[in-house]
Amino acid sequence: MRQRQEIQALPxxxxxxxxxxxxxxxxxxxxxxxxxxxxxxxxxxxxxxLDQVAHAIASMQVRGAPLIGATAAYGVAIGLADGAxxxxxxxxxxxxxxxRPTAVNLRWALSRMSKRLEAVSPHQRAEMAWHxxxxxxxxxxxxxxxxxxxxxxLLQTMTAEDRPLSVMxxxxxxxxxxxxxxxxxxxxxxxxxxxxxxxxxVSETRPRNQGLLTAWELEQSGINHTLIADNAAGLLxxxxxxxxxxxGADRIAANGxxxxxxxxxxxxxxxxxxxxPFYVAAPISTIDFYCPDGSAIPIEERAAxxxxxxxxxxxxxxxxxxxxxxxxxxxTERGVHLPSELRP
Numbered sequence: 001m002r003q004r005q006e007i008q009a010l011p012x013x014x015x016x017x018x019x020x021x022x023x024x025x026x027x028x029x030x031x032x033x034x035x036x037x038x039x040x041x042x043x044x045x046x047x048x049x050l051d052q053v054a055h056a057i058a059s060m061q062v063r064g065a066p067l068i069g070a071t072a073a074y075g076v077a078i079g080l081a082d083g084a085x086x087x088x089x090x091x092x093x094x095x096x097x098x099x100r101p102t103a104v105n106l107r108w109a110l111s112r113m114s115k116r117l118e119a120v121s122p123h124q125r126a127e128m129a130w131h132x133x134x135x136x137x138x139x140x141x142x143x144x145x146x147x148x149x150x151x152x153x154l155l156q157t158m159t160a161e162d163r164p165l166s167v168m169x170x171x172x173x174x175x176x177x178x179x180x181x182x183x184x185x186x187x188x189x190x191x192x193x194x195x196x197x198x199x200x201x202v203s204e205t206r207p208r209n210q211g212l213l214t215a216w217e218l219e220q221s222g223i224n225h226t227l228i229a230d231n232a233a234g235l236l237x238x239x240x241x242x243x244x245x246x247x248g249a250d251r252i253a254a255n256g257x258x259x260x261x262x263x264x265x266x267x268x269x270x271x272x273x274x275x276x277p278f279y280v281a282a283p284i285s286t287i288d289f290y291c292p293d294g295s296a297i298p299i300e301e302r303a304a305x306x307x308x309x310x311x312x313x314x315x316x317x318x319x320x321x322x323x324x325x326x327x328x329x330x331x332t333e334r335g336v337h338l339p340s341e342l343r344p
Contacts, residue, residue, distance in 0.1 A: 022067055022176060023074065023137065025130075028081070030074045034061045035176060039216035050079035050095055057099040057106070060208070064177020065250045065286050066140045069105030072096045073136045076113045077129035084125035089117055101298045102259055102319050104251040104288040109136055137179045143283040144181035146333035151187020151246065151281060152194060154329075154336055158243055164224060165191075166243045168201040168233065171261035172213040173248025173281065183248040183281040185217065187331070192223050200225040201242060203233055205261055207306045207316065230263050234270040245271045246331075249282040256324030256339020257294030258282075262317055268326040277328040284332050289344050294321035 024031045029048040036059065037043045045061065047053050053075035056062050062071045079092035093110050100106055116132045117125045158165060173184035181189065191198045200218060202225050205211035211227065218225040228236065236242050245267055251259040258264075258280050271278040291297060299321075304314035324339035 022062070023070060023179060025074075025134075029078070030071070032056060032062050032071065033176070035063055035213065036061050038176070039212050047075075048078065050075060050092055053078055054095050054099050057096070063210070064173065064183075064248070065103040065105040066144065066178040066183065066283060067176075068100060068103045069109035069285065070133070070137045070140055070179050072099075072106050073109045073113050073133035074130075076110065076117070077126070077133050080117075080126045080129050084117075084122045084129075086118075086122070089114065089125065100300060102250050102300045104291075105283075105285050108285050108288075112136065140178055140283065140285075141180035143285075143333035144178050144183060144186050147183055147281050147283065147331050148181055148186030148190035150333075150335055151279075151331050152190035152196070154279070154331065155187055155191050155196060155198070155244070156194075160243050164197040164199040166199050166201065166241060168203070168236070168242045168245045168267065169214060170203050170211070170233075170245075170247045170264050170267055171205045172210040172217070174214055174217040176213050176217060177248060182217075183283070184246045185214065186281065187246060188218075188223060189221065192221060198224065201233070201236060202227050203230045203263065203267075204228070205263060206230055207308070210261065233267050237267075237270045237274045237276055240274070242271075242276050245276060245278045246281055247279075249280050249286050250319055251291065251297050252280065252282060252287045252330065252342070253291040253293045253297060253324075254287070254289045254342065255293045256327060256330065256342060257297070258322045258324070258327060258330075259294065259297045259299070259319045260322065262320050265320040265322045265326075268322040272326050278322075278326060279329050279331055279336075280322075280327055281331040284334065284344075287332075287342055287344075289342075294323060297321055 029046050034043045034045050075096050169184050174182035202214045203211050215227045249258045249260050268278050300318040302316045302318050329336045
């Protein structure tokens with residue numbers, strides 16, 4: 001196994017565009033793919049009220065930090081349809097910001113929307129909100145495509161003997177978690193398009209089994225993969241069956257500490273123990289430069305019912321924090337960085 005230090009992006013013309021998008025506009029509403037119904041069935045929902053958008057985010061009908069941010073931006077536009085004065089704008093933003101605490105893209109998108117809309121008169125805000133939401137969505141798709149280019153360049157520096165290059169991921173950081181392309185899976189899709197022989201180890205990701213979404217995505221694209229129980233990851237890393245771990249992120253602190261779906265930290269520890277590089281893939285918007293380190297990242301505690309048990313005492317944290325010291329690099333739309341090299 002070898003890898004060079006300098007990573008260069010592939011040309012922007014490279015064929016990386018995935019045919020699916022997770023959010024679309026239709027006659028003044030947005031249409032989403034209900035991810036709580038996957039992989040069993042693909043159900044599309046029309047959201048035409050602020051409450052529907054807030055529910056979709058809180059209930060994880062949409063999920064993944066970048067997609068949450070884009071959905072919230074469209075939620076502002078929908079929420080201002082019947083009035084856009086200062087009071088209403090504040091109400092809309094407060095409703096949406098309360099839906100999920102950990103994913104920083106939510107606050108980032110709402111802050112951007114607020115600043116843009118506060119700068120114009122109320123009668124201009126409804127139209128401006130749709131314009132800005134479209135811009136946020138388009139920028140996310142482009143950023144994730146760029147992550148794919150840099151990630152592919154990284155993968156091409158690595159070699160595996162007598163087998164496909166083996167990538168391990170966790171949770172779902174594919175196109176379902178973003179507007180398009182994905183974050184951790186964007187390099188995988190890019191590698192597949194470039195005819196790189198690649199295999200993906202997909203952990204199930206209890207308790208909500210979002211790894212099944214990753215397996216579903218990869219199946220749709222014809223990418224070689226194997227679904228594993230979460231606790232099998234350490235063994236595979238120890239056995240030398242994994243060449244690189246790439247995960248997404250819900251929030252990255254200024255020092256590089258990274259919050260991602262619960263179970264990520266354990267993979268990082270095992271990867272470090274067995275000399276396997278561990279990378280985080282996320283757009284710059286996922287980096288919270290106001291958050292000094294991982295101890296300041298709020299960890300969402302979800303309902304005990306998700307564990308499917310009647311036990312009286314249940315803890316269900318949705319995320320954990322991987323220290324920057326365990327992270328080989330962070331892949332953004334600007335390149336591959338050491339955690340200490342992050343800049344606004």
